[in-house]
Amino acid sequence: MDITIIWTIVVITLLGVTLAAVLFLVARKFRVEEDPRIDEIEKLMPGANCGGCGFAGCRAFADSCVKAGNLDNNFCPVGGNETMKQVAAVLGCAAVEQAPKVAVIRCNGSCANRPKVNEYDGLATCRVKAALYSGDTGCAYGCLGCGDCVAACENDALKMNPETGLPELDEEKCGACGKCVKACPKGVIELRNKGPRGMRVYTSCVNKDKGPAVKKACAAACIGCGICAKTCTHGAIVLENNVAYIDYTKCKLCRECEALCPTGAIHGVNFPKPLDKDAIKARIKARNEKAKEVQE
């Protein structure tokens, strides 16, 4: 009995020592030299492995940063400028600043604005629905409401609102990784500059049909009347395919377009004050009169 115990101890110990030695030797022999900065940068990353940077994950991004030696083509949209500054410090190069972005859902076709004209009975994903037909509303361009974007979001920033049938964004959680943009078969979602204190103006519609057809399909759609484009003093609005597109790099947040839009398709968000339509209209009127005077 005693002998058995002693033998057991001896054998196990010997086995342990041998294996440890083998492991040690193998680890030395096959050691892979890796730039320690990759680890360092990876630690600075948000760690969501969302792929928003265009790489497979945070480590692949870190690897690419170190290999390039600069940050000209590498930017982590989730970590933003703060993180990139730290990465720049590790690499000892200049950080390239980018304006923080946010996902913007450009459709206002809620159940109330955009009545259903048929009932979709297939698999409840936008992708299948989009491949099948133009959708269960009169609008062939807007949100299909099956929530592929919600499923794609790894930050839990998107939620379907059962009342409107549209996704809603939690700006705090959005890392602007662009997964929802890719997931949306209709191209409704766009990454736009977040704007100062989150203030931004955008057209909440992507319907390319002509005015009358659009109006029939949805009460809150852009009808392509072009009033906004004519009024904008910053040249930020272009009317293309019957939709007004607001260039966020040029927009000065004056909100004139928003006040003039006849269907309310242009949205301004996160402004401290509610939109005073009359004041803005008066301002535009005064400016137009002045221009006329100058001309005369």
Next chain:
Amino acid sequence: MMKTFKIGGVHPNDNKISRNCAIEVLPLPQTVFISMAQHLGAPAKPIVAVGDQVKAGQVIAEPGGFISAYVHSSVSGTVKSVAPRKDLSGNLMTHVEIAVEGDEWAEGIDLSDTLVTEIPTDKAETLKKIQMCGVVGLGGATFPAHVKLNPAPGCKAECLILNGAECEPFLTSDNRIMIEKSKEIVIGAAIMKMVLGGCPAVIGIEENKPEAISAMSKAVAELGYEGISVMKLKKKYPQGGEKQLINAVMKREVKSGGLPISVGAVVQNVATSLAVYEAVQKNKPLVTNTMTITGDCLPVEKQHNYLFRIGMPLSYIAEYAGGIPEGAAKIVSGGPMMGKAISNLDACTVKGSSSLLYLSEAFTKRKEASACIRCGKCADACPMGLEPFLLNKLAKNAMMDELEARSIQDCISCGCCQFTCPANIPLLDTINIAKGQVMGIMRARAAAAKAAAEAAKAAPQK
């Protein structure tokens, strides 16, 4: 022993309620809208302008590519517009709008009923005629007929298979033309046979159409062309699928990604054969076809088989046939297994239109999906021998390489898997999307390989 295909298949209730309704001719509407996408491949390019006077049978659009087809006016009248219009799934497509004035046909078109039994002997000219008359496959895929009837050099047709299976439940238009136009179809087959170099022709018909089988056999015997025979097939869906029919008739299998001609087969629908007859013998372009008005919630006296002209609004046809029946929850164009649900009744008929199918809610509404019980019934039903349960899972996880390894690209979208699934899982919805993605990847890879090969070829020359 009746023949059928070997792998998989299902037996939906065939519901051929309108089988005895003789073909009636639809009166002309006030306006027709002729779509430029009447066929598989590139849309046709319109060659008429607003205000032009056109006659029935006159070319109004030219092929937009190699795989494309001529489109003819189906009526005589004035072109009102050439503009985008919604098709039956609500997507925009260019249509030529023609206001109907009288019914005058273009010159040289023989509208009489006299049979022309003499088979032409000039292959090239016959093919040209088929192409100029805009004949496309009317079995569902609307593939331009002249392309299929002109195999690439090196391929030899060993058997022309005429598809009279009509395996989709409810549809009876092929059944009716086989009964009423049997001789025309047989002559069409003889013409195609000649074009293909005289290979034998087999007309495959499922056992549930005994009248069609006897009518066709009689026509074959009376006309006495050599090498044409009628084959009775066991009833099984999807017998009318090209690959399945080849398997049933010739006991051969088309390799994955291959064309039927690679095993010596050319498959044409019986309706296409009729169109070929009319094109070659009567000079009549493809502007008419037969469609079935049927459904489980349509009383039998309201069911019809109509000879329609392309461009007729579906709403007009529905109205003429007695309106949309009470209790219709879904209207399908085509059969219940592979047809397209119509979301826009203002859409118009095209060459390949085959039905207006009214289905009741109880019949068609999908039941809630539950967990997969791994019964494997989808794999047993799949006529391509795939494993839909696995493809569904892989597709949900976007595992593209694995999907390709599991041959998702072989799927023919017949719907057997979803039809069978006891858990009501929408297998085909997911598989169809993933199939598109995988085929896109494969095409991109093939293009890249081709480009690389060309680059390698070009390099040494420098």
Next chain:
Amino acid sequence: MNKLLVSPSPHVHSPLSTQRLMLDVVIALLPATVVSVLFYGWRELMLVAVSIVACVGLEWLITRFLLKRKSTIADLSAVVTGLLLALNVPPTCPWWVIVIGAIFAVGVAKMTFGGLGQNTFNPAIAARVFLLVSFPAYMTDWTIPAGFIHTDAVSGATLLGKYAEGGIEAIQGTDYLHTLLFNIGGSAGEISAIALLAGFVYLLCRRVIKPWITLSIWGTVAVAGLLFWLINPGQYPDPVFCLLTGGVLLGSIFMATDYVTSPMSDWGGVVFGVGIGLLTVLIRYFGAYPEGVSFAILIMNAFVPLINKAFHQKKYGRA
């Protein structure tokens, strides 16, 4: 008019449903259940009822309160599990042992894996083996209680038990016609081979199962039994004995063919069946237990994912 429905094809569905398939299995088990109640009396009926109620109730409780999702009891899979469990224990089994078995079957073997369709092991078989290991005394008490046909309780051992104890002499002179009709002793569902075969025929006619798994188990058991018998007829019983005794029929028809825990392809099913047959014979002749079907099925269940990886249905145009 209501709004039109729009969906991708197909627009029709076969009358097949999970519920209907499970109902068919229950119907196929009815002859065996009726025979066992006839032989073992009201108590057997009570056991069946307790088992079904326990399985269904537990599944309802788990889906409702633990998982907080829609209850799945309507698919009748818990009824099948309950019925199979009751038929897989001795008729003398105390009711609370069955309840513990039900808790193991539904609670551990089925729901922890994610419910119907996700479980690796057949719940009823897992529970039977669990009970056999945990309560060997109750699970091998082969006293035959008084029933409607036998009116006195007799103590008896199963034929396989007799063979394990006393060797070939103990089973000499077994009347096979008798075992075919009412093989008293053993688990409640094993009485009548005819009743079980009737269930098999029903399942085949309704196309609920395919015959390959069952037939390959029978074939393997028969062939392996034959080999041993030919080698030494003085020590090993003949192949007919191997087939008709113990749980071979019940296991091969109703448990090995469970959709979830058997391979998907026909050839995979054959491999699976051969594995079960071989293991059964090996356990019977060389293992500690007189009967090995349930162990064999459980072991082969674990190999199903591997078999599924190796065997696929024949594809069109990919010869």
